[in-house]
Amino acid sequence: MTFCMNTMASLLKALSGTLLLIALVLPNCDAHVQPRHAIRKHRPNFKPGPWKQAHATFYEGHTGTFGGACGYEDVAKEGYGLNTAAISTAMFNDGQTCGACYEIKCVNSQWCKPGQPSLCVTATNLCPGGSSGGWCDSPHEHFDIAHPVFSHIAEYKAGVVPVQYRRVACKKQGGIRFTITGNPYFNLVQVSNVGGSGDVVGMQVKGHNKLKWTTMKRNWGQKWETNCMMVGESLTFRVRGSDGRYSTSWHVAPRNWQFGQTFEGKNFKQRRRSKPRR
Template identity: 60%
Template sequence: MSGSWTAPLLVSLLLGLALADVAAAGGAKPLTPGGRQVHHNHGKFTAGPWKPAHATFYGGRDGSGTTAGACGYKDTAAEGYGVQTVAVSTVLFGDGAACGGCYEVRCVDSPDGCKPGAAALVVTATNLCPPNYEQSGDSGGWCNPPREHFDLSMPAYLQIAQEKAGIVPISYRRVPCVKQGGIRYTITGNKYFNMVMATNVGGAGDVAALTVKGNKRVKWTPLKRNWGQLWQTGEDLTGESLTFRVMTSDHRKATSWHVLPKDWQFGVTYQAPKNF
């Protein structure tokens, strides 16, 4: 019902060179286990309080049109997020900080819109629902600031609400992301410009900071958020086994030691043995 963000034009121009090596690699992303995982913080991410919002849907009945977007994920179905996903409004998106975070949503206070007997649903934030300033916030501009809004994939929406409703009131809260297997790391680009994506992150699910250290280096190199959950560095990381340290929004950290071997390749996904 709401037109979610699909691809950033300016960033795509900047990434043209960086993505060349991915095309050369044929886009294959076999999961390669390696390294060991160390957690620097104890405890678990806990669910937050319930808050009011509204939900709409976008994409096709099979989730088509929702598997990429403003977070930088290429194919959420292949990357472990499935189609239980959501595009969140600007105030929730936080310039990409929300990407990977998990929310529990439930349809409320709409006998004609809510699906009878539907249970709450857990979805992952993988896209931005952009503002539509040509329409008011209470009539079409559902994702206009300061509204907190969830534009669910159609398969997710139909689990809690009826299609005819179009928009329904919901309650939502942040919840831990439960993942199978360890954190996954993919580097695209070339030796002069690296774009790193960390996926399948458990716990808080989002990535607030990412650092890397090669086996020949003493110091850690902080990466800078480029857009969504794509992180960049101009350091030449080739020819070294790489260790990544992920920090999530609750300030918990996990270090994946030597998760990428010395002969790592661009466009290949490497998986740590553990998660948050």
């Protein structure tokens, strides 16, 4: 009897160790179903924020160099054109602000263009502290604007100019773009060309078969990760902007999608205001 009990205890111990090993090896998939009422609840259009004070400089380079800390590879191909800017650490918010849009006007400088025209840019990079004579160090709010479009608001010879800016809605052509990279055990999805608030604060993915709604984590910038098995699944992505609005792109990637491919889904739209009844 004692021998049988000892044998049973040894078997249970071995089984426990095996189960623990399996738990460590299997992906920790954070499945989560978003309540329908939270998604369908009407939320207003993204509205411009208040005007604030900052400074602006410009930087040079071709389109492929403008991605940097936000994870974008080529801002021109990804829907942002050349109207882009690197923003200071105080505004970057650890990458959450990537994709946000700003209206900028040069003020109180002899180098401002006549009539104080506005320039709309998308935040696509980080202006690291100390890179522009301290302008990008905290707590300064600063824009380092792409060279080709800086001249819309000021003369190049100015170097640095005081500006007024405000957050505005992003108006994009086409849908939100999802670029999938990684490997079967680590998936990385870059989100770009986002309308509305422009930035992404939440991301989920769902397959057509085994993969249930799964919350993805921000890896860096606008790259989102999961170690859940996505290969062989028709993929649906759900994006949440900082204004609380959701956009769901159903089955945007087919079952036979490949790493390195980009798929275009549904974008945020600015809803037209209904005319009051007379």
